[in-house]
Amino acid sequence: MIDALTLAVGVTALALAAWCGFAFSRDQPTKDWHFIxxxxxxxxxxxxLVVGVVRLGGGDRPGQxxxxxxxxxxxxxxxxxxxxxxxxxxxxRWGSATVAAGAVILAVLEVRLYDIWxx
Amino acid sequence: xxxxxxxEKPGFDLGQGPGRLLVWLYxxxxxxxxxxxxxxxxxxxxxxxxxxxxxxxxxVVYAFITYxxxxxxxxxxxxxxxxxxxxxxxxxxxxxxTLVAPSAFPDATVWSDYGMGYLFIPVILPVxxxxxxxxxxxxxxx
Numbered sequence: 001m002i003d004a005l006t007l008a009v010g011v012t013a014l015a016l017a018a019w020c021g022f023a024f025s026r027d028q029p030t031k032d033w034h035f036i037x038x039x040x041x042x043x044x045x046x047x048x049l050v051v052g053v054v055r056l057g058g059g060d061r062p063g064q065x066x067x068x069x070x071x072x073x074x075x076x077x078x079x080x081x082x083x084x085x086x087x088x089x090x091x092x093r094w095g096s097a098t099v100a101a102g103a104v105i106l107a108v109l110e111v112r113l114y115d116i117w118x119x
Numbered sequence: 120x121x122x123x124x125x126x127e128k129p130g131f132d133l134g135q136g137p138g139r140l141l142v143w144l145y146x147x148x149x150x151x152x153x154x155x156x157x158x159x160x161x162x163x164x165x166x167x168x169x170x171x172x173x174x175x176x177x178x179v180v181y182a183f184i185t186y187x188x189x190x191x192x193x194x195x196x197x198x199x200x201x202x203x204x205x206x207x208x209x210x211x212x213x214x215x216x217t218l219v220a221p222s223a224f225p226d227a228t229v230w231s232d233y234g235m236g237y238l239f240i241p242v243i244l245p246v247x248x249x250x251x252x253x254x255x256x257x258x259x260x261x
Contacts, residue, residue, distance in 0.1 A: 065162070067162070068158055075150070075151075075154075079147075082143075082146075086142070086143055089139070090135065092136060094135075094136050094138075094139050095139065097140050098139055098140050098143045101140060101144060102143065108238070
């Protein structure tokens with residue numbers, strides 16, 4: 001699939017983490033631009049989910065098992081939106097920290113997805 | 120995930136500010152540990168039953184702490200403190216156990232090798248959570 005897409009999601013997630021970490025260090029909550037960034041990363045993760053499911057439907061099988069693969073795909077699609085909603089409720093620097101943590105988690109999930117697909 | 124059930128309790132906010140980050144991380148670890156143990160138990164329970172049961176126990180502990188942080192209040196804080204201590208003890212015991220007797224664990228748990236596979240977050244999290252919960256005691260006017 002997915003190598004290029006996995007890389008894209010991972011790199012954009014790390015960029016989002018750095019950006020929101022910067023906002024945290026400057027004592028700022030997440031702002032509109034951050035949410036646009038979250039939307040970009042979330043759309044990429046959703047595309048990855050769709051591509052992954054289509055590839056499964058086409059008969060491809062991930063090396064470490066389909067159930068784990070789908071679970072990680074769902075987790076990666078949900079991570080940044082969930083963190084974004086929490087930062088909507090937390091209008092302090094800690095909302096930014098939450099999104100940064102969510103983006104780091106997404107990057108880790110991408111590494112695991114790469115392993116799971118490759119076996 | 121826990122994002123949607125932030126109920127607002129004026130005056131006592133375990134899940135606000137830095138607590139929000141803790142809620143998020145505990146929520147993530149609840150999902151991670153629960154899905155891990157469920158998948159492994161369904162796929163091949165016989166391979167490493169001890170490891171899978173310990174992952175499930177970890178998931179329950181994480182879920183309870185997440186719930187306590189979101190709920191807030193003195194009782195929830197006490198319960199969360201007890202659970203964080205149990206969590207820390209669990210990480211240390213299971214981490215040591217996996218190093219001393221690796222043969223008991225053909226497959227890893229969330230707490231194997233002190234949570235190394237999870238960037239040591241399982242060790243760091245209960246310590247920061249306990250610091251946060253104890254700070255709540257001071258901040259709250261009795």
